[in-house]
Amino acid sequence: MTDTSLPDTTPSTSVPTTERVVRTIAETAIEHEQYFGDLDSVVGDGDFGYSLARGFEKLLEGWDDLDRSTPGAFLKRSGMVITSRIGGTSGPIWGTGFLRAGMTAGVDEVITPDRLVAMLRAGVEGIMARGGASLGDKTLLDSLVPFIDALERGFAAGDPPADVLAAAAVACRTAADGTADLVAKRGRAAYTGERSRGSVDAGATALAVLAERLAVVWRS
Template identity: 55%
Template sequence: MSATDLADVEFAVHSLAQTAVEKEKEFGDLDAVVGDGDLGYSLARGFEKVLADWDSFKRDDVATFLQQIALAISSRIGGTSGPLWGTAFLRASAAAKTVDTIDGTAVVAMLRGATDGIKARGNADLGDKTLLDALIPATDELERQLAAGASPEDCRKSFAAKTRECADATSTMEARRGRASYSGERSIGSPDAGAVAVAIIIERIVADWP
């Protein structure tokens, strides 16, 4: 595994962490519409820990690095967010162990691992109005772009655009998981906070890509 592979993954994770910390209030406000409002706080506390411990993480390879991130998040984030995000990083780490280079196909495998982990841990699936409703279709789109021979830049842009499109589309759905599900039909008309947060995070990663 090349140093470039690790550098790219480090960039994406660091950007994610910075966005989670900087957007604490925005993510919390989104979540407060039909949820319990703790999404921003939970993510910010977890990724503050990631940023604080950044230089101490082992960087033997991408899988090891992602495993360290998972442990840092799980140790700090409370509520439902910690187990879900921790599991996502652990599953992405497991997928990274099976490849020799982090190319587009490997990224798809890591994203599939992450979403499968979230499904299992959160007992959720497509249609339940969660971040999965943005991330799974966006991963499908990334896979299509790769199969069509799109450039890395076009793949990233399509991935971000699809995430945003699908996150916004969760406004039409009724929440079936998490605190928002208690609102029933009242959850229709507002997007899922987790899906929008993921869209914002991915847009930032793509916009700042080195």
């Protein structure tokens, strides 16, 4: 039977694996600040890239002080920093995702594929409750949910984790590109109505970029 457990998920190395994932997300968000801002400026106020980058910079500045007792504790603490440091609506949305994922991880020292999917789905539920958004509203949910669905299918099929993440990144990108066909119903873009159709959602596309970077890092 194919081993579908995540790399480095023994009690002694599960936290470093979580650190690796979060740090990759933070560094990628900072690196793509201008790109994310340009995407947001099409129908939004253009501050998405700036806000995301500043928040994750604060996370990295306090990196050594984050709680590393368990993966869940690390994610919850990261979520608190993100919520307090990322401006606008992005902070509560992204921070809630991290917080809910961390809460679902609980005190477990090992994150199994099933638990990972549950953590991500809890993050989605938290984001929906916090922002009032649903699938099809042209938000980051429209690429996040397909990403999680692809992960779940891949793990259930017993595929190698690196292949699962690579396929999920493709699903995330396809869904993000598909937001160009949607009309925004949340955020500042919602005020533009039909004019929001034809451009991709900045948050959904940012998630695709992050997923693609994680897939590359994981395989390497």
